[in-house]
Amino acid sequence: MGITETKIYPINTGWLEADLGTYIFWKGPAGKKYWNPVYCYYVDTGKHKILVDTGLCDEERATKYHHKCEKRGCLEVHDHLEQKLGVHPDEIDAIVFTHLHWDHVQNMKKFKNARYIAPKGEIEMAYNPLPLYYRTYECGILDIEPPYAGCVFEAVEEECEVLPGITMFHTPGHSVGHMGVTVTTSMGDIVIAGDAIFCERNLDPNPSEKWRHWVPARFVNSFEGWKSVEEIDKRADYVLPCHDEPANARSTVYPYEGMPIRKRRQPIPGYKFYFGDMPAGMANKAAPAMSKKEADEFIASLVDPKDMAEY
Ligand SMILES: [Zn+2]
DSSP states (O other), X not given: OOGGGOEEEEEEEEEEEEEIIIIISTTOOTTOEEEEEEEEEEEEOSXXXXXXXXXXXXXXXXXXXXXXXXXXXXXXXXXXXXXXXXXXXXXOOEEEOSOOOGGGOTTGGGOTTOEEEEEHHHHHHHHSOOGGGTTTTTOGGGTOOOTTTTOOEEEEOSOEEEETTEEEEEOXXXXXXXXXXXXXXXXXXXXXXXXXXXXXXXXXXBTTTTBSSOOOSOOSOHHHHHHHHHHHHHHOSEEEETTOHHHHHSOSSBSOTTOOOOOBTOOXXXXXXXXXXXXXXXXXXXXXXXXXXXXXXXXXXXXOGGGXXXX
């Protein structure tokens, strides 16, 4: 037992169409549509069999109430687990939720032996959503039965290790109570970012605005959201955002030999961090600053969102 055994298996539950400018990137190319996957994760620690989020429903329900959806052969979480990974839903002993938006919670009742662990702020919002978010949480007022109807959650209020090697930490902004999930592995801390960022590119600069991070545009609170992006940058040796294809498809299992390890909180000349230093106990994990020359080359190498690969 131990961290050397922990493995994360990304599960793609389908594809949604979103707008690059009003959703994926703040001040991005508005009007340009972008198909993004909806991942959830099976985490096997050797001692526990865990899911982080449970992903999408079927195409019809998704398209009817939310965004245009294509399954493209992807299965719902319980079927994927059983057919592709050989894990029966009854073997799952806990589900950890980053947040309770509709595309992260479907089919949770299929896992009848699982504890449901979720951020306190999300549980409260799911059961009593601000009217703006009736649809996002599939509120019963719209005559939909929410996937969590009748479920009892364990509420997480403060950062904590919810299971051995699995830590939840605050990343609000995309939603009120959103939390990231750090999985301790033999190759470092892999952060399952939920929707605090949509894709890896959100962690790199927006050169025309001089932003250190090109943050997503879908927020309930942009101040907290920016802070959360910086928080992920400080904590992650690798990031798995739920809606990014390349980050999740480099391997069928994480960590893996040759996995690109990112640099945490690396200063880039001309691009300021807004919030404080590394979290307590992690100061020595911050990367040294780029030189001016390195920064120029790095900035020149960045993909503009309007030129991102399409799926
Ligand atoms: Zn989402």
